[in-house]
Amino acid sequence: MLRVTQEIPLSDSTSPSDSPADVSRNRREITVIQEELFAPGRSRAARYAQLVVGRPGLWALIRYELIVTLCSALPGALGLLLRSKLYPRLLGRTGRNVTFGANVVLRHPHKIRIGDDVVIDDACCLDAKGTGNRGIDIGSGVFIGRGTILSCKNGDIVVDDHANIGFNCEIFSGSRVRLGKHTLVAAYTYLVGGDHTHDRTDVPVLYQDRVARGIEVDDNVWLGAHVVIADGVTVGRDAIVGAGAVVRDRIPPFAIAAGVPAQVIRDRRRNRDE
Secondary structure (H helix, E strand, C coil), rough: CCCCCCCCCCCCCCCCCCCCCHHHHHHCCCCCCCHHHHCCCCCCCHHHHHHCCCCCHHHHHHHHHHHHHHHHCCCCHHHHHHHHHHHHHCCCCCCCEEEECCCCEEHHHHEEEEEHHHHHCCCCCEEEECCCCCCCEECCCCEECCEEEECCCCCEEEEEECCEEECCCEEEEEEEECCCCCCCCCCCCEEEEEECCCCCCCHHHHHCCCCCEEECCCCCEEEECEEEEEECCCEECCCCCCCCECCCECCCCEEECCCCCCCCEEHHHHHCCC
16 A cells, blocks of 8 residues: 655644634643642652542552552462452442453542453553543443553543553543544554644743643544544544554544545445445
8 A cells, every 4th residue: 555644743733613612612721740740839749649649638648559569560360369359449430350450550540430341451551630630431341452551631531331452552631532332443553632732933842832622533443553643533433544544634434544644545335335
C-alpha cells in the first residue's frame, strides 16, 4: 500500500464546527504536573498524597502505602491473589474475577470503577487524577494489555464492556474519552484527549492554553497498531482504522480509513450489499 505523508499538527485549536460556546463548555482546567509537584506551601508528603492517593488524611495515605508495598510487585500466584483481595479496598468499585498483574500503578484509585471479568496486565497505569472529574470507568469483560496507560488530567475515561486494548497503548483525557463496546485496539495506539493552543510565537507551546474536547470511539471499532486519534475526533461504530494512521477528522460508521492524515478508503457495507 502506498502511503503519502505530510507534516501536520495533531489537531487544530478549535474545530470549524465548534461555536465559541461549545469551546468554552468543553474547556477544562487540565492538570499541569510541574505546578502540582512543585507548588509552594505544601510538604512533599502532602503533594504526594494529592497526586497519587487523591484523598486527604493520614489514614488514606497509610492504607494506600501498605497495600501497594505489600503486593504491587509480588510475583506469581501469591501476588495475583493478594492484589485481587487488597486492591478493591482502594478502588471505587471492583467487580467479580478481576485480575491485576504485577506493578500496576493506581492513582486516585477511589475514582476507578471496574466491572466483572477484567484483566489489567503487568505494568499498566490507571491514573484517575483530577479535582472535579469522575475518573475511570472500565466495563465488564475488558482486557488491558501490558504497559498500557489510562491517564486523566481532570478528565474522564470510559472503557465499555468487552473492549480489548493491546500492550503499550495510551488513552489520555483532559475532558472525556470513550472507548466503545467490543472495540479492538492494537499495540502502541494513542488516544490524545487534549491539546495545546499554539497561536502565539512569543510564548513556548508548553505555557499556552490547554484545551480538551474529548474523543468518542464507538462500538465494534478496530484501531490498528500505532494509530493516533487526535482530540475532538469521533470514530463511528464498526469502523476500521489502518495501522499507523493519524486521525484528525470524523470517521463515519462502517468506514475503512488509513493514512496520514487518515482518509476514508471505502465503506465496509459495500461488498456485503453488492
